[in-house]
Amino acid sequence: xxxxxxxxxxxxxxxxxxxxxxxxxxxxxxxxxxxxxxxxxxxxxxxxxxxxxxxxxxxxxxxxxxxxxxxxxxxxxxxxxxxxxxxxxxxxxxxxxxxxxxxxxxxxxxxxxxxxxxxxxxxxxxxxxxxxxxxxxxxxxxxxxxxxxxxxxxxxxxxxxxxxxxxxxxxxxxxxxxxxxxxxxxxxxxxxxxxxxxxxxxxxxxxxxxxxxxxxxxxxxxxxx
Amino acid sequence: xxxxxxxxxxxxxxxxxxxxxxxxxxxxxxxxxxxxxxxxxxxxxxxxxxxxxxxxxxxxxxxxxxxxxxxxxxxxxxxxxxxxxxxxxxxxxxxxxxxxxxxxxxxxxxxxxxxxxxxxxxxxxxxxxxxxxxxxxxxxxxxxxxxxxxxxxxxxxxxxxxxxxxxxxxxxxxxxxxxxxxxxxxxxxxxxxxxxxxxxxxxxxxxxxxxxxxxxxxxxxxxxxxxxxxxxxxxxxxxxxxxxxxxxxxxxxxxxxxxxxxxxxxxxxxxxxxxxxxxxxxxxxxxxxxxxxxxxxxxxxxxxxxxxxxxxxxxxxxxxxxxxxxxxxxxxxxxxxxxxxxxxxxxxxxxxxxxxxxxxxxxxxxxxxxxxxxxxxxxxxxxxxxxxxxxxxxxxxxxxxxxxxxxxxxxxxxxxx
Ligand SMILES: Nc1ncnc2c1ncn2[C@@H]1O[C@H](COP(=O)(O)OP(=O)(O)OP(=O)(O)O)[C@@H](O)[C@H]1O
Ligand SMILES: [Mg+2]
Numbered sequence: 350x351x352x353x354x355x356x357x358x359x360x361x362x363x364x365x366x367x368x369x370x371x372x373x374x375x376x377x378x379x380x381x382x383x384x385x386x387x388x389x390x391x392x393x394x395x396x397x398x399x400x401x402x403x404x405x406x407x408x409x410x411x412x413x414x415x416x417x418x419x420x421x422x423x424x425x426x427x428x429x430x431x432x433x434x435x436x437x438x439x440x441x442x443x444x445x446x447x448x449x450x451x452x453x454x455x456x457x458x459x460x461x462x463x464x465x466x467x468x469x470x471x472x473x474x475x476x477x478x479x480x481x482x483x484x485x486x487x488x489x490x491x492x493x494x495x496x497x498x499x500x501x502x503x504x505x506x507x508x509x510x511x512x513x514x515x516x517x518x519x520x521x522x523x524x525x526x527x528x529x530x531x532x533x534x535x536x537x538x539x540x541x542x543x544x545x546x547x548x549x550x551x552x553x554x555x556x557x558x559x560x561x562x563x564x565x566x567x568x569x570x571x572x573x574x
Numbered sequence: 575x576x577x578x579x580x581x582x583x584x585x586x587x588x589x590x591x592x593x594x595x596x597x598x599x600x601x602x603x604x605x606x607x608x609x610x611x612x613x614x615x616x617x618x619x620x621x622x623x624x625x626x627x628x629x630x631x632x633x634x635x636x637x638x639x640x641x642x643x644x645x646x647x648x649x650x651x652x653x654x655x656x657x658x659x660x661x662x663x664x665x666x667x668x669x670x671x672x673x674x675x676x677x678x679x680x681x682x683x684x685x686x687x688x689x690x691x692x693x694x695x696x697x698x699x700x701x702x703x704x705x706x707x708x709x710x711x712x713x714x715x716x717x718x719x720x721x722x723x724x725x726x727x728x729x730x731x732x733x734x735x736x737x738x739x740x741x742x743x744x745x746x747x748x749x750x751x752x753x754x755x756x757x758x759x760x761x762x763x764x765x766x767x768x769x770x771x772x773x774x775x776x777x778x779x780x781x782x783x784x785x786x787x788x789x790x791x792x793x794x795x796x797x798x799x800x801x802x803x804x805x806x807x808x809x810x811x812x813x814x815x816x817x818x819x820x821x822x823x824x825x826x827x828x829x830x831x832x833x834x835x836x837x838x839x840x841x842x843x844x845x846x847x848x849x850x851x852x853x854x855x856x857x858x859x860x861x862x863x864x865x866x867x868x869x870x871x872x873x874x875x876x877x878x879x880x881x882x883x884x885x886x887x888x889x890x891x892x893x894x895x896x897x898x899x900x901x902x903x904x905x906x907x908x909x910x911x912x913x914x915x916x917x918x919x920x921x922x923x924x925x926x927x928x929x930x931x932x933x934x935x936x937x938x939x940x941x942x943x944x945x946x947x948x949x950x951x952x953x954x955x956x957x958x959x960x961x962x963x964x965x966x967x968x969x970x971x972x973x974x975x976x977x978x979x980x981x982x983x984x985x986x987x988x989x990x991x
Contacts, residue, residue: 397989401985401988401989404894406893406894406983406984406985406988407985426898426899427898427899427900430893430896430897430898430899430901431896431898433894433895433896434895434896434897435896439894439895441988443887443988445887445888445890445891445894445988446891447586447888447891448590449586449587449589449590449888450586458579458583458892458895459895459896461579462579462895462896462897462901463896507895519988
């Protein structure tokens with residue numbers, strides 16, 4: 350059995366606005382290294398809410414979260430920032446690239462923050478990641494000069510830059526057309542197969558989900574399977 | 575690694591909004607320019623007015639007040655008995671400082687003392703035809719007086735050193751000379767308190783800047799004055815002491831009072847009102863400068879708030895990819911401080927230039943013959959205070975927005991998309 354990368358234990362969350370509504374109810378599951386997992390479910394069932402908790406950005410929940418066997422629950426904001434920087438890569442529906450910086454610099458930023466390698470090395474690694482996503486030619490452009498699909502690929506390159514344990518995506522293809530969605534899906538499959546990258550992707554696209562190794566289906570704040 | 579990265583991000587956010595940044599910086603520049611100009615001008619004015627009195631006044635003056643002895647002979651004879659004496663009168667040598675040569679010698683040895691000048695004051699009448707005008711002749715050691723109290727600067731006509739070189743000479747107050755219709759080279763007559771008449775040659779006019787003073791005061795050499803009074807050349811009524819550190823004057827005056835058994839008055843006590851005036855002028859300049867900076871601070875506060883509002887997404891992704899709240903805060907504080915530094919430095923330059931301009935504006939007043947333009951003080955201290963102020967204000971202006979940015983919850987932003 351391979352190593353557990355992420356583990357949720359009895360995670361519960363409610364919103365209190367204005368009355369308390371439970372959104373997540375006793376969610377427990379784990380993800381092994383190298384898994385390519387998709388999360389599906391009806392709109393409003395709590396997929397994004399769960400992902401924000403798993404990504405350590407949302408700390409307002411009950412239960413425990415382990416990443417790389419380490420308890421995240423109760424850690425300080427600064428420590429969690431460090432965990433996200435080092436161990437988690439994000440891809441959202443929107444690309445969130447900084448228009449002030451070049452594509453290359455956007456990819457480099459999280460690595461410069463981590464400061465594990467020298468700037469030259471980081472630049473080299475950023476080029477490698479852009480190459481994997483086949484957009485190294487756009488490296489010196491500004492993000493606003495790219496197409497939607499290209500932007501999303503840059504966002505994936507940014508998520509990869511620190512060789513994270515896990516990549517989390519919240520409907521990363523949600524804004525893309527069929528062709529670009531397929532490209533992104535191929536990239537994820539390639540990452541999972543070639544680089545044994547662990548992936549946890551929330552999606553609406555059942556066809557996309559059916560091609561992943563494992564599907565977690567949610568309904569009304571619970572995991573069905 | 576982290577520091578340059580934060581500066582890098584701050585810089586690109588700044589440049590992306592350089593127009594607004596410039597406006598904010600111009601606000602700081604304006605505030606600092608005004609601050610430097612005002613402080614320079616006000617302090618120039620202070621120096622000038624201080625110079626009117628303080629430069630020319632001894633830091634400590636030793637003299638003998640005419641008063642009855644506090645210990646009367648009967649006190650010594652009947653120590654424990656009760657006795658009454660009515661109408662005690664002063665007696666003896668009056669204003670003369672006993673043993674003045676020894677006192678001067680001992681003062682000169684004191685390491686806190688810059689210099690000592692002996693002085694004789696004589697109450698006289700200037701005889702103008704049939705009319706007598708009251709006056710005071712200050713007998714001075716011309717060279718020492720010039721060295722310590724810039725005597726020369728206030729001699730508006732004639733050469734001050736003639737006072738020493740020409741026997742029986744006098745430098746008249748300009749206002750007194752005008753009243754007497756005396757010109758340089760004229761002979762005038764004065765009458766001493768004991769009724770003796772003396773003929774003196776006018777070698778110059780003296781303008782202190784205080785009209786009242788110039789109506790009565792004149793200067794002559796020590797020897798001439800002693801002669802007018804009919805006293806020997808050891809007769810001294812005043813000893814002026816100039817210190818290296820003026821602030822020590824009150825304490826040292828008390829000390830001298832004990833040691834030399836004379837009266838001793840320090841400059842602070844004698845001229846308390848001047849200090850008040852100086853302080854008020856300083857306070858006004860600081861108040862204006864700080865007010866302008868606070869206005870500039872609001873400008874910075876606004877631009878940062880706007881920037882944060884526009885850059886919500888960027889802040890959210892920075893936080894999602896591993897920047898802590900503290901990092902985000904530092905980015906915005908850096909932005910604020912660089913506006914403060916840039917605007918402030920520019921303000922120093924402009925402030926200096928405006929000061930130079932003010933320094934060129936003609937300022938002629940009959941009372942101050944040596945002053946031709948507005949006085950300006952270029953003390954580097956004001957420039958250091960100016961830049962420090964601008965950094966402090968911008969820091970505080972940036973602090974609230976920066977804190978707000980650091981508390982942005984990326985989940986809220988990302989969910990909103
Ligand atoms: N800040 C909030 N305050 C109150 N309720 C909220 C808040 N955010 C989300 N919810 C509610 O929580 C539930 C789950 O939301 P969530 O965004 O996790 O759904 P989702 O499964 O991601 O939906 P979708 O597929 O449409 O993205 C929804 O019913 C939503 O109305
Ligand atoms: Mg969602």
